[in-house]
Amino acid sequence: MERRFDPPFGEAENAALFRLLISTAVDGIMVIDGRGTVRLFNNACERLFGYEPGEVLGRNVSMLMPAPYREEHDGYLQAYRTTGIRKIIGIGREVTARRKDGSIFPIYLSVGEGVFEDEPVFVGIVHDMSERHAALKQLQELQAELIHVSRLNEMGHMSSAFAHELNQPLAAIVNYLRAAQRTVASVEDETVIRAREMMDKAAEQASRAGQIIKRLREFTEKRDTSRAEESLNRIVEEAIALALVGSAPMNMKVEKNLAADLPGISMDRIQIQQVVLNLVRNAVEAMEDAPVRHLTVTTRLTGEGDVLASFRDTGPGLSEEVVRRLFEPFVTTKENGMGIGLSICRSIMEAHGGRLWMTPAPEGGAEFHFTLPATAPRD
16 A cells, blocks of 8 residues: 655745744845846845845845956856866855945855746855854964964073174174274374274174173073163163164154153163163154154153153054053064064063053154153162
8 A cells, every 4th residue: 555645734834934044044145037137035145245135135146256256157057067077066165245345254055946937056065164264264373373382492592602603702702802903002093092982883883792692691591680770871872873873864853852850770681772772763764754754762750669661653543453462472563573572571661660651642653651660660
């Protein structure tokens, strides 16, 4: 005896279930006819594309596609009707779609084919891939950061060896310069006197280079750095002079408003000088393409008894996204920058009991500030 299958619902119930399925589906569901006209556009499609159904129904589905697919889609349908060769129908693949606001986003599109009222129709299931792409991008950024960390770790292992190798030739340079000074000490010729002055400066900078290497070695070996009471204004002056080397062709104007009554500060001179050097160099680089290049450096005593230093440039300023993550490692606006300079600068300031922050400059550009207590705590 032949078994008979009776559907659990009648035609009206099936239609109601179909409408429920379409309206509650998480993914977008749309139906187009053989000419590409949209016949069905569910609630999820509204959320994905930003269109009301009345704006899409009866129109060509290509309105939901970015160029060049928008212009080519009708040709795809015509080629399928002519050849019967499937490219996406019954397969599914990742493509891009276009929202009402013009933004482009990734989707996974699955297309099935059917017949309705003796006409071919195509059912598309649209899954938004934006979150997956964002997660993948975040993973790639994390991988890149881990590579940077690995390189920095290797640099840490190598720095002690480099410090040892560099200290010897630097010490030799200083000794030769001192010997040359003694050789010409009794000569009073004007040219020789100028040469002695230049040798003094060369010896001073060679000694400074040795001190930087020493601090680097101490840092990588996790030793305590040495501190002494220093004049912040003197350190700022020296660092500005070094940072502006090579910037003369840029017609840079530097305005220094350094308070004369600042108290001494207990600090690691080399570390604070490196912070100032970094801030000034960043300002100079930010103004490379600016029509006005004006750097204003100010020091003063705050009402809380701290010493404040500010560095204001007339560059293009920073985007909100960069500002939000400015002091995080690996955040940079430089094409070849590693993005660790400001992060290290903030760490140095905090280790000295101070802080470092940035504010937008009143007339455009950026303004960086740091404070140091008049008597900084020792580590």
